[in-house]
Structures are given as structure tokens and as C-alpha cells.
Amino acid sequence: MSAFELVKTDGAARRGRLATTHGLVETPAFMPVGTRGSVKGLTPDDLTGIGAQILLANTYHLSLRPGAELIAEMGGLHRFMAWDGPILTDSGGFQVYSLASMRKITEEGARFRSHLDGSEQFLTPEIAIEVQQALGADIIHPLDECLAHPASRVETERSLALTLRWALRAKAAHAKGAGGQALFGIVQGGSYEELRRRGVEETCAIGFDGYAIGGLAVGEPKPLMLDLVELTALLLPKDQPRYLMGVGTPPDLVEAVARGVDLFDCVLPTRNARNGQAFTSAGTLTIKQTRYARDPAPLDEACGCATCRRFSRAYLRHLFTVGELLAPRLLTLHNLHFYLTLMAGMREAILSGAFPAFRARFLAGYAVSSEGGLPETLQDTEA
Amino acid sequence: MSAFELVKTDGAARRGRLATTHGLVETPAFMPVGTRGSVKGLTPDDLTGIGAQILLANTYHLSLRPGAELIAEMGGLHRFMAWDGPILTDSGGFQVYSLASMRKITEEGARFRSHLDGSEQFLTPEIAIEVQQALGADIIHPLDECLAHPASRVETERSLALTLRWALRAKAAHAKGAGGQALFGIVQGGSYEELRRRGVEETCAIGFDGYAIGGLAVGEPKPLMLDLVELTALLLPKDQPRYLMGVGTPPDLVEAVARGVDLFDCVLPTRNARNGQAFTSAGTLTIKQTRYARDPAPLDEACGCATCRRFSRAYLRHLFTVGELLAPRLLTLHNLHFYLTLMAGMREAILSGAFPAFRARFLAGYAVSSEGGLPETLQDTEA
Numbered sequence: 001m002s003a004f005e006l007v008k009t010d011g012a013a014r015r016g017r018l019a020t021t022h023g024l025v026e027t028p029a030f031m032p033v034g035t036r037g038s039v040k041g042l043t044p045d046d047l048t049g050i051g052a053q054i055l056l057a058n059t060y061h062l063s064l065r066p067g068a069e070l071i072a073e074m075g076g077l078h079r080f081m082a083w084d085g086p087i088l089t090d091s092g093g094f095q096v097y098s099l100a101s102m103r104k105i106t107e108e109g110a111r112f113r114s115h116l117d118g119s120e121q122f123l124t125p126e127i128a129i130e131v132q133q134a135l136g137a138d139i140i141h142p143l144d145e146c147l148a149h150p151a152s153r154v155e156t157e158r159s160l161a162l163t164l165r166w167a168l169r170a171k172a173a174h175a176k177g178a179g180g181q182a183l184f185g186i187v188q189g190g191s192y193e194e195l196r197r198r199g200v201e202e203t204c205a206i207g208f209d210g211y212a213i214g215g216l217a218v219g220e221p222k223p224l225m226l227d228l229v230e231l232t233a234l235l236l237p238k239d240q241p242r243y244l245m246g247v248g249t250p251p252d253l254v255e256a257v258a259r260g261v262d263l264f265d266c267v268l269p270t271r272n273a274r275n276g277q278a279f280t281s282a283g284t285l286t287i288k289q290t291r292y293a294r295d296p297a298p299l300d301e302a303c304g305c306a307t308c309r310r311f312s313r314a315y316l317r318h319l320f321t322v323g324e325l326l327a328p329r330l331l332t333l334h335n336l337h338f339y340l341t342l343m344a345g346m347r348e349a350i351l352s353g354a355f356p357a358f359r360a361r362f363l364a365g366y367a368v369s370s371e372g373g374l375p376e377t378l379q380d381t382e383a
Numbered sequence: 384m385s386a387f388e389l390v391k392t393d394g395a396a397r398r399g400r401l402a403t404t405h406g407l408v409e410t411p412a413f414m415p416v417g418t419r420g421s422v423k424g425l426t427p428d429d430l431t432g433i434g435a436q437i438l439l440a441n442t443y444h445l446s447l448r449p450g451a452e453l454i455a456e457m458g459g460l461h462r463f464m465a466w467d468g469p470i471l472t473d474s475g476g477f478q479v480y481s482l483a484s485m486r487k488i489t490e491e492g493a494r495f496r497s498h499l500d501g502s503e504q505f506l507t508p509e510i511a512i513e514v515q516q517a518l519g520a521d522i523i524h525p526l527d528e529c530l531a532h533p534a535s536r537v538e539t540e541r542s543l544a545l546t547l548r549w550a551l552r553a554k555a556a557h558a559k560g561a562g563g564q565a566l567f568g569i570v571q572g573g574s575y576e577e578l579r580r581r582g583v584e585e586t587c588a589i590g591f592d593g594y595a596i597g598g599l600a601v602g603e604p605k606p607l608m609l610d611l612v613e614l615t616a617l618l619l620p621k622d623q624p625r626y627l628m629g630v631g632t633p634p635d636l637v638e639a640v641a642r643g644v645d646l647f648d649c650v651l652p653t654r655n656a657r658n659g660q661a662f663t664s665a666g667t668l669t670i671k672q673t674r675y676a677r678d679p680a681p682l683d684e685a686c687g688c689a690t691c692r693r694f695s696r697a698y699l700r701h702l703f704t705v706g707e708l709l710a711p712r713l714l715t716l717h718n719l720h721f722y723l724t725l726m727a728g729m730r731e732a733i734l735s736g737a738f739p740a741f742r743a744r745f746l747a748g749y750a751v752s753s754e755g756g757l758p759e760t761l762q763d764t765e766a
Contacts, residue, residue: 037701041708044693066676066701074679074697082693274708293449296457310427310465314457318420318449325424325657328708 004210004241004262008351012233012260015350018210018241020054020086020138021180022078027241027262028350030253030343031056031088032336033270036065037081040270041329042336044083050305050337051344054086054138056265059131060095064114064121068134076136088265089137091128091170091186094214094246097146105145107162125169133177141212142170144186149219156190163188164202171206182209184243187232191220196228200235210241213261217247226255233260250279250342251366254359257346264343269335274328276320279338283366287331292317305337387593387624387645393738395616395643398730401593401624403437403469403521404563405461410624410645411733413636413726414439414471415719416653419448420464423653424712425719427466433688433720434727437469437521439648442514443478447497447504451517459519471648472520474511474553474569477597477629480529488528490545508552516560524595525553527569532602539573546571547585554589565592567626570615574603579611583618593624596644600630609638616643633662633725634749637742640729647726652718657711659703662721666749670714675700688720 008015016027032039032047035058039047047055057077062068074080077087093110096103100112100121109124125143132140144163147156167185174183185208189199203211213232216225229244236242243263244256253264269279276288280300285292287299298308299316307316307330319327342362349358391398399410415422415430418441422430430438440460445451457463460470476493479486483495483504492507508526515523527546530539550568557566568591572582586594596615599608612627619625626646627639636647652662659671663683668675670682681691682699690699690713702710725745732741 036705036707037698038707038709041712043689043709043713045689061705065705066697070677070697073677074695080695080698080701082698294453294456306426306428312457312463314449314453315420315463315465318463322419322444322448324419324421325708325711326421326426329424329712330426 004239006239010350010353010355011258012230013257013346013350013355014260014262015347016241016262018262020182022084022086022138023053025053025086025263026347028253028257028343028346029053029263030339031263031265032339033058033265033267034081034083035267036061037071037077039332039336040274041332044081046333047083047336048085050333051340052085052336054088054263055083056088056090057081057135057137058092058095059089059128059135060092060099062089062135063092063131064116068131072134072136076134078136086139087137088139088243088263089132089135089141090245091132091141091143092123093128093141093144093186094146096123097148105162107165109143109166110145125166126173129170129173129177129183133181137181139182139184139210140174141184141186142167142174144188144214146188146215146218147190149191151190153192153195156188156192156195160188160190160195160199164199164206167203167206171208184208184210184212184241186212186214186245187236188215189232190215191224191228193228193231196232197235200232204237208240210243210263211236212243212245214245216244217252222252226259229256229261230259236260250339251363253339253342254346254362257350258355258359269339270332273331273335276327276331277335278331279335281338281365287313287316288320289317299331299334300338303334303338303341305334307331307334307337387622389622391734393733393736394641395613396640396729396733396738397643397645398733399624399645401645403565405467405469405521406436408436408469408646409730411636411640411726411729412436412646413722414646414648415722416441416648416650417464417466418650419444420454420460422715422719423657424715427464429716430466430719431468433716434723435468435719437471437646438466439471439473440464440518440520441475441478442472442511442518443475443482445472445518446475446514447499451514455517455519461519469522470520471522471626471646472515472518472524473628474515474524474526475506476511476524476527476569477529479506480531488545490548492526492549493528508549509556512553512556512560512566516564520564522565522567522593523557524567524569525550525557527571527597529598529601530571530573532574534573536575536578539571539575539578543571543573543578543582547582547589550586550589554591567591567593567595567624569595569597569628570619571598572615573598574607574611576611576614579615580618583615587620591623593626593646594619595626595628597628599627600635605635609642612639612644613642619643633722634746636722636725637729637745640733641738641742652722653715656714656718659710659714660718661714662718664721664748670696670699671703672700682714682717683721686717686721686724688717690714690717690720 018025103112128143185203189196292313295313401408486495511526568586570582572578675696678696
């Protein structure tokens with residue numbers, strides 16, 4: 001069960017409040033990714049300390065190791081990972097698409113081989129719900145089919161229809177559960193405006209507690225992605241939360257909030273931290289570069305995180321150069337703090353009717369000195 | 384400069400207080416090892432939180448990367464690693480012995496190749512002091528020669544004489560420094576009682592701010608090690624601190640405190656944590672074992688650390704199984720907490736005249752269910 005309250009709007013941007021079994025989520029919100037039941041290198045206390053409200057965990061990875069049944073026996077995912085706040089799980093559809101080999105999609109479900117040991121796995125809409133019920137997240141999702149970009153209209157239409165039939169089965173399976181878990185629908189439809197419209201209409205006709213926008217950030221050009229987000233968000237019910245799956249860079253978040261999105265998850269802040277890339281108010285910074293070897297400044301002068309309050313770029317570069325365990329931890333903390341502070345800034349701006357100015361200022365500052373470097377848009381898990 | 388105050392004795396066990404430029408150290412004390420300027424996976428705040436008073440860093444590793452000159456430019460090691468408490472550095476002699484290849488010892492010093500890139504390095508007693516002055520630790524050491532066990536009497540006598548001549552040169556070099564750094568002497572002498580006696584006499588004749596017992600835990604039988612510790616400690620001046628280098632297991636610490644040792648360092652709690660071995664009040668525990676897969680208990684029911692308060696063995700085993708970054712961090716925190724709590728217990732016991740009972744109770748409880756497993760005594764650095 002979740003209930004969404006729309007607190008304030010500023011243009012299409014929305015300031016909301018999502019009630020879950022494990023507490024409230026002030027939106028727009030970013031969910032740090034804890035693929036295998038851990039946000040890499042950080043404890044729940046670290047996450048609370050930087051303002052994380054809700055985490056995402058991956059059904060596919062957890063069901064392979066340690067297994068949903070073991071987690072249920074240990075009291076569910078919240079207790080297992082010692083996170084008392086809300087958790088959202090995906091259905092595993094995207095991981096089947098992106099990680100698993102030899103997958104075969106039929107009407108019944110998805111048959112594939114584990115990326116770990118090659119063992120045969122079978123996922124149906126019913127099994128995906130059952131596994132997520134065992135994990136016990138606050139927000140769960142139906143199994144869907146993801147397509148790579150580009151896909152033909154015919155192929156996209158076929159896939160959308162399958163996702164919609166699976167969504168019906170997921171809803172029926174969810175209805176048999178104990179309650180307490182919100183079920184979001186996933187809107188597919190590829191890059192085709194008409195199919196996205198159909199995706200919204202038919203998913204909403206089934207009726208869910210919230211709506212995820214899926215199948216974006218899989219290789220399509222960014223302007224197209226934002227157009228599709230805008231189109232989809234405009235069609236979705238105003239009184240329910242909207243979740244853009246797997247997106248994105250800091251500017252992506254700002255642009256998607258401007259188009260009416262409430263929830264986000266992405267591996268960029270955590271994965272790029274492990275590769276030495278920091279997000280800062282002036283753009284990205286690759287700490288391994290020689291130019292930082294004798295730089296006494298923090299990663300971001302404007303940042304108040306524990307990493308920036310304590311450590312210099314010179315020290316962080318040293319930790320990366322010698323391969324110290326502390327290096328990815330400190331950069332992950334900083335990057336997530338940056339993302340979560342950005343979301344808090346947007347919430348504040350919407351509330352005070354200053355979102356357009358916030359958006360313009362952020363994008364101008366961020367663009368100035370961005371180094372580029374690593375690819376910034378990856379819809380993927382942390383494994 | 385350091386000043387040692389002997390607060391209380393209980394048999395040979397000593398409760399003391401060591402004053403350094405960066406604050407007091409209540410002894411007996413254990414120094415977590417921060418080989419390359421970081422105690423693996425932990426922040427200074429983590430270390431303060433579990434009661435760490437003083438850290439050890441390795442001159443050899445830091446002088447190769449990032450270089451002592453760079454650290455000096457960044458304001459010294461304390462500022463570089465953001466640790467405001469006392470720091471002790473070794474001279475690099477043990478690393479030259481254990482890590483460096485193609486080493487050649489002459490009267491002048493040690494010529495060897497870097498374990499990183501094979502580049503030729505040259506360390507003299509004067510250079511070792513100079514490098515440690517650049518790092519700026521509170522307690523520094525003269526270059527010494529380490530011998531493997533067993534070594535012949537003739538070889539040990541030759542080596543001891545060289546170490547003593549180097550100690551004289553180190554003292555002269557230290558005297559030219561700015562002050563503020565205590566210089567400890569290192570007592571060598573191998574497994575030969577007579578040579579250990581000579582080591583103590585001649586090192587004390589030179590005169591240092593404290594005395595390290597070196598060249599132990601390098602392969603000799605444990606009873607012999609404890610006998611040599613006892614012999615050496617008895618001969619050392621009562622009003623100065625005694626540091627047993629690179630030792631040891633929890634029982635080793637208790638036995639050495641019982642013989643009058645004040646300071647310890649060892650990589651066991653940190654290195655073994657990364658291999659999944661936890662130290663507990665009932666002995667060691669290898670968390671990767673299948674038997675812990677569904678174990679809801681903490682690592683140690685008697686432990687109050689943040690890891691044991693929050694996480695089950697089942698979760699920790701899962702983190703190790705899938706290779707999560709959080710795994711070594713959580714076990715390192717627990718193991719160091721265990722070591723530091725053990726030291727605090729010994730300090731308390733000595734103060735109240737109950738050390739013999741503490742020692743007997745600890746050793747009885749610890750021995751019962753110790754699994755064995757990993758080798759427990761390693762005098763080595765963390766690299």
C-alpha cells in the first residue's frame with residue numbers, strides 16, 4: 001500500500017509525499033541502488049546521514065544470491081540489510097534483458113541462464129511477484145519485457161502487448177498477497193509516441209499504486225528520451241507517483257523533474273565513484289588525474305559531505321592510486337550526497353515556486369567545467 | 384618528544400600514559416595499522432569511535448607512494464590522512480627485509496628494489512630519519528636490520544652490531560631535527576639471550592625516548608618469543624615505554640602485557656577481516672563458512688560494536704560471498720573494536736589489581752572454540 005499526496009506544483013514539476021509501510025518519502029526523490037542488499041561500501045547509518053529516504057534493491061540478483069527464501073527466513077530484506085526505511089524492488093525484467101544469457105521469452109515468462117553459474121532460471125509474472133513478496137519491499141513491480149533501442153514498431157507493439165498481459169497477471173498475483181506492498185505498473189512503448197500513449201492508457205486501466213516509466217536510457221538520444229518522459233508523464237494520473245527507471249545524470253534528474261517525474265534510481269553516483277569520478281556543482285571530476293596529486297582542495301568547495309569536510313583531492317587521489325578500500329567508500333558517499341542534496345534543492349525550489357530559476361542556475365553551473373569522460377547514462381544494475 | 388608516566392603495575396603488567404605532541408596514549412595500547420596512510424576501509428571518525436588512540440603508518444610504503452615530500456607539502460601525515468591523534472612510523476627496515484627484492488646491506492645502508500616498479504632505492508639511517516621527519520609522525524624509529532629465524536649466532540651478532548651502529552647515526556640525525564618527534568630505539572638480538580641482553584644494554588646506552596622490541600614473530604616458536612619478550616622487557620628501563628613490534632593474536636597481547644609490554648601493532652585484525660576472519664570472545668570465526676548462511680546471530684554476542692549491533696552473520700556471509708565492499712569494512716571495524724576493547728579491559732584490570740584473573744578468564748574463554756584456520760601470527764605490513 002502506498003498513498004501519494006501532491007503538495008505543490010511549479011509548472012510540471014511536483015513536490016509530493018509518498019506514504020509507504022516503512023515511512024514517508026518526500027518527492028521528488030532519488031533512490032540509491034543497493035543491488036545485492038547493500039549500497040556499495042555504505043552502511044544504513046551512512047545513508048540516513050546523507051538524507052537517503054528510500055533504497056532500490058534488485059530482485060534478480062537477490063534471488064540468485066542469497067535467495068529470496070533465505071532472506072524471508074532472516075525476517076525479510078529490511079531486517080537482513082538493517083535498513084528500516086522504505087525499499088523498492090524491480091521485477092528482474094531489466095536484468096534478464098541486460099545480464100542474462102540465452103534468454104527465451106514466451107507467453108508464460110522468461111527462461112534464461114544465470115550470469116553467475118549458467119544455471120537455468122525461469123521467471124513468470126507470478127514468480128516475480130512471489131519473490132518480491134518474500135523479499136518484502138514496500139514497492140514492487142510486475143515482470144516486463146525490455147527492448148533494446150532501436151526496435152521496430154511491430155516488435156515494440158508485440159512487446160508492449162506482452163508486457164500488458166504480464167501486468168494483468170502480476171496484478172492478480174499481487175492481489176493474493178498479504179497486503180502492505182504497493183505495486184507499481186511499468187509503462188513501456190519504446191520510442192513510439194503512439195505506443196507510449198497506449199502503454200499509459202492500458203497500464204492505468206489495469207490500475208496500480210504508481211507508475212514507472214521503463215525502457216528509456218537504453219541508447220536513444222537524450223532529447224528523444226526527455227520528449228518521451230514529458231509525453232508519458234503528462235498522460236499519467238496526477239494523484240499517483242511517477243518513477244523514471246534507471247535515470248540518470250544530475251542534469252537528467254533536473255530535466256525529468258521539470259517534466260513531472262517524482263522518483264529516480266541510477267547506478268551512476270555509486271558506480272562512477274568506484275571508478276574515481278566525482279559529481280560536483282561544477283560538473284564531473286576524475287580524481288585519478290595527475291593534476292590532483294598536490295591539490296589540497298576538497299572534491300567540491302560547495303559540498304558539506306563528510307568526505308569534503310575532511311579530505312583533500314590529493315589524499316583521495318593517493319587512495320585511488322594505491323587501491324585503498326577507503327577510496328570508493330569516500331567517493332560513493334560524496335556522490336550520493338551530491339545527488340540527494342540536488343533532490344532536496346529541487347523539493348525546496350518547487351515549494352517556494354522557484355523551480356525554473358533553480359533549474360536554469362544548476363544547469364548553467366554544472367555545464368561550465370564538466371570534463372565529460374565516463375559515459376554518463378547507463379541504465380543498469382551495480383553488479 | 385614523548386614522556387611516559389607509569390600509573391600502576393600488577394605483577395609485570397603496566398598501566399601507563401604516554402604523552403605525545405598529538406595527545407596522550409593510555410597504555411597498554413594497540414595501534415591499528417594504516418600502512419599507506421589509511422586503516423583499510425575505515426575513516427578517522429570510525430577509528431575514534433572504537434577507541435583507537437594512536438595509529439601506525441609505514442615509512443617504506445608512504446615514501447614510495449605518494450612520497451614523503453608530497454605528504455610534507457600537504458601539511459604532513461596527520462593532516463594528509465585527517466587523523467589528529469598520535470602517529471608512529473617504523474623506519475622501513477622490516478619492509479626492506481620482507482618485501483623488497485635484491486636487497487644489499489652495507490655499512491652505509493640498504494640498497495634494494497621497489498616492490499612496485501623495481502626502481503632502485505637506497506635507505507640509510509640518516510635518510511630514514513629524514514623521511515620520517517617529512518612525514519611528521521609523533522614517534523619515529525631508526526633504521527635497523529631484520530634477520531629471518533633461524534639465524535646463526537655469528538650472523539645475529541654481526542647484524543646486532545650493525546643495527547647498533549645505525550642506531551647511533553639515527554640518533555645524531557634526529558638530534559638535528561626540529562624536535563617534537565620522539566625517537567624509539569629498536570632492540571634486536573635474535574633468539575640469543577646473551578645478544579638480547581647486549582641489545583638492550585647498548586641501545587639504552589645510546590638513549591632513546593622509548594624502546595621497541597624488534598625481530599620477533601618472524602617464525603620462532605611462540606614460547607620462545609614470549610621468553611624473549613619477558614627477558615627483554617625485564618631489562619628495559621621501567622620509566623620508558625616498551626613497544627613489541629608486529630605482535631600479535633589476542634592471546635599474544637595478553638601474554639605480552641603480562642610480561643611488561645606497553646605498545647603493540649599488528650595487521651591481524653585488519654588483514655584477517657578482509658579474508659573473512661572475525662576475532663570474538665570465544666575465538667576466531669570464518670564468516671564465509673556455509674554454517675553461517677542462515678545464522679541470525681551477530682559475530683559475537685558479547686560485542687557492542689556497530690557491526691554486531693546491526694548485522695547478522697547471515698548478512699555478513701552474504702556480503703563476503705558476493706564480494707560487496709561493505710564486507711571487509713564491517714569485519715575490520717569489528718576486529719579492531721575487539722582488539723581495542725581487549726586493551727581497554729587490560730588497562731582497567733591492571734588499575735584494579737585484577738590483571739591475573741582477567742588474563743586467566745580471557746585465555747580460558749578464547750581457547751575453547753577457536754577454529755584455528757588462518758595463520759595467526761604474521762609480522763608484516765598491510766600492503
